[in-house]
Amino acid sequence: MCYNMPKNKSKQLIEKNSGSKKGSSYQGWQEKWIPKEYTEEDLVQITANFTTSIGNGKFAEVFKGEIDEQAVAVKKCHANKKGFWENEKEALAELAGHQHIIQLLGVQAEVKDMDEYCLVLDYMPYTLHKALERGGLPSKAPEGGSLPGKAPEANEVNILDWNNTLKVLRQMASALVEVSKKNFVIGDLKPDNVLLDEEYNVKICDFGSAKRVGQEIPSTNKAYAASEILFKASQVTQAADVYSFGVILLQMIMKQQMIHQKPRKMDVPRLMMSCYKEMKDKGKKNTTAHIAIIARCELKSRGHGSILDNTLKWKGCKESTMETIERLGIQCTEEDPSKRPKIDAVLDTLDALEVEP
Structure with a gap:
């Protein structure tokens, strides 16, 4: 929207x-x-x-x-x-x-x-979903208020490079800090609900599922929601929004357009073993594992820098930054809510990262 x-x-x-x-x-x-x-x-x-x-x-x-x-x-x-x-x-x-x-x-x-x-x-005029789908945004906002049906020419696109990726993540985290201060949980954070202008300035929208901390939140998108929302695994706190933020972070740095739904039981070691086999047999792009599992498999088998998309490496992300941003995505998507960082700490980490001049 x-x-x-x-x-x-x-x-x-x-x-x-x-x-x-x-x-x-x-x-x-x-x-x-x-x-x-x-x-x-x-x-x-x-x-x-x-x-x-x-x-x-x-x-x-x-x-x-x-x-x-x-x-x-x-x-x-x-x-x-x-x-x-x-x-x-x-x-x-x-x-x-x-x-x-x-x-x-x-x-x-x-x-x-x-x-x-x-x-x-x-x-x-835009959503993060569309920016991820097309690799960027048109340099000028359309009159009609949504992305044109035809993808813009490459030289007309303000690409989703490292600087723009970090800008979006920082502004999202800033909004979530405010949500946390007011004791709300959004519960339905996903790229469709992250709005953008042509300069990648962010506004988070769609608070229809928002509840106070401790209240039950209706099950939402199974690709982005934390297990405590989907499966009533534990009391819902702001850690649920941190999880959704982490999934979006991984999606942005891995340039994954489609995210598969979470399985009913997130047995991470077992799912990683299954993911390893699937990637070996079908290739990384054809695996049906959730993005949080794919990221863990890639890091364990190939080390830091392996999940960051090459276009971000070519377009501004320094090697010293790669490990930090990848580790942050993993921490935010921990299954145990108590192991996820607070959103204030997430914002501090993002603010400390370097951008290209």
Whole structure:
């Protein structure tokens, strides 16, 4: 799902909506953001009668809209998914103001029980999923709000090199630090929910599954979710989001477009033995193992530097950095939540890594 507006426009829109009795108000970054309310007629006008769909998921569809000549996204949650609408509204109201978290600009007023529920959000043109799929982003954002159907020519692409990879990971980690401070667990972190502009600036979106620490989180994407969410293996804490972050990190540095689902029982030694055999018989690209298992097999058999994609080595990742980033991916995807690093430590590690000038 794609949403955020051009740089610096989000705050302008917030300020423009402020001041009226029914308008939005923001009383400092540390207090709760009160979004503006929009009627159903307002939302029809903002979206030109919901004509431009830019994302469609299990719980909602997202439409591009415009308020005062500024692009916005209107997320229409399905009528039987009110709980997800409430979760997202509550979480985004508390997380308002962080530059790498999608901003809640408004909500639908006077929602009836059987209505679809709308949120007005920042607009952003790309997702990390698309960037991974195509190896980069077009140098200029498309007018329609999503990646063109045809892949851009190589000389038009702002490639996902080491500097851009590290930038995305740092900004994601920064957002997760804020989520952790507010005692939330996202529970559904994946590349589709990491939004980008053409300069690889990040905003994390989709907080419909977000819960407070200790609350039960519904099972989500089986490729990115931690076992404590999928299989109710233990109490869910922010370590679950660290796991999802680790899977995305591995996916980015290994340049893996597709991630296989986790098996019901993550017996790591047994799965590694099976993965070794599968890679030997079918080749690395044809193995059906989860990426966390593939990474461990590669490192054990070939050593550090073996899982980092060659394009990152050629495009800015120094040899001294390889071991650190690979080790971080392994640590974040430990099956035991207590063995995963805290997200603050993850951000510190990423901030200490070097980029090419």
